[in-house]
Amino acid sequence: MLVQIDFESEMPIYEQLRRQIIEGIASGNLELGESLPSVRQLAEDIGINLHTVNKAYNALKSDGYLNVDRRTGAVVSGTLPESTEEFDKKLNEEFTYLICEAHLRGKKMEDILDLCSDIFKQYIKKDK
């Protein structure tokens, strides 16, 4: 899977990494059970501090997307985490903000729904 890090972006690097790994799993570019490089290997190849990669991996681990083992390294979970109340709340909050701002900038409900379904079709290639 290809990871692209924008060093000039306002979004912190660990967050870019975390999001791209999640998007990778969702699109099937990262298969369930697939190995990821070790913290050191990934940090060296991107050219960033080990702590940054560690932060991303730890966040993914506590959400249940990765298993980090001392022997086998980082591996994508075999089973994906269930939707929690906490996640539902976050989803609601994020969508509220985005939909409101989109509306202010003139987007209609159909535009937003079309955008959602386009993204779904583009990224979510596998059916559960």
Place this chain on the structure above:
Amino acid sequence: MNDNLIMCISLFLIFVIILAINILTPKFTRKEIVFGVRIPEDKIDSDEIKHIKAQFVKNNLIIGIPFIILFSMLNYSFLNVGMILFTTFAFVFISFLIYLISNRAMKNLKSQKLWFQGKKQVVTVDTSFSRSKSNMLVSVWFFLIPAVIIIVNIILGYMYYDTLPYKVPTQWDFSGNVTGYQFKSRFLIWEMPITQIFTTFMFFIVYKGIGWSKQQISSIDPEASVKKNSIFRRSWSMYMVIFAVVTNLLLTVATVQIFRVFNVSNTFSNIIILAFVLVTILSSIVLAFKIGQGGSNIRFKSDGENAKPDFGDKDDDKYWIIANSIYYNKNDPSLFVEKRFGIGWTINAGRSLGMAIYIGIIVFVIVTIAIAVFSGK
């Protein structure tokens, strides 16, 4: 022929070969890095850059050739270790100055043109490449071949030890006259093998280093870049094995001569040494040309199909100090990164281990020269 004359001619030819390699180097660097300066991929063919490249060739000829003649004459007039060292280091320094002229020209051009403004700058990393870097190298078991050669040398030494006289000739000049002796001792058996072990170990470290080095792929066409990079690593790792084998074979010729395993004519050993040097130099130049730094000279039929022109690689010029020749980045944990001007890898001086290696090499060179000079007195 006079031994001194042969030495001077050899030095002259070495200078000529170095000059030729310098002139050819821009043809095998990564295309988006010109004289150490990173430029966007779509500007590679611009006229100003072509002009700077042409000027580089002219500078090498106009400045390089007179200095080669001067240094060769100095070597011929004062043939001693001091003069050879001086002319060698001076020539390397002159080569660097010639490169510096073009590097400055590129830096000026880049700051005038503001090419990187407004482009999205990213670093692209392939996670499966990251994991499998050591798998791209040829099998480590190939190093058994040079190991076997070393063992053969040791066996030969033990087998033929008793046939040696008390005073063993160990050094010859180009005409076959003996120039150095050693007294017969068990340690003599181990001298050549120890040298072979040391050189094989050095090739092995470079081989491992190729596997450890930082992944550097182009953001414009990442999939092709990954494939080309794998070929690059694999080819040079194989070359390291071959080089180790050939070097050990060459040193075996020395063992055969010292222990008189069979009679090696002087002409034969001169030819072998010459052939070794020529084949090594030519083969590395050819390999460098065909593959290019990072695989950049490899052409796939599908090149350009998946290109994403609005992406550019992160402009990392600021981490390359001293005319963009040394990589210094404290935030980067990698130790080996690709060189910017030339083929191969260099060390990150921003890592304390990297800085230690640089200093260690300088100390090693100074100590070696000091020993050579003082034991010559």
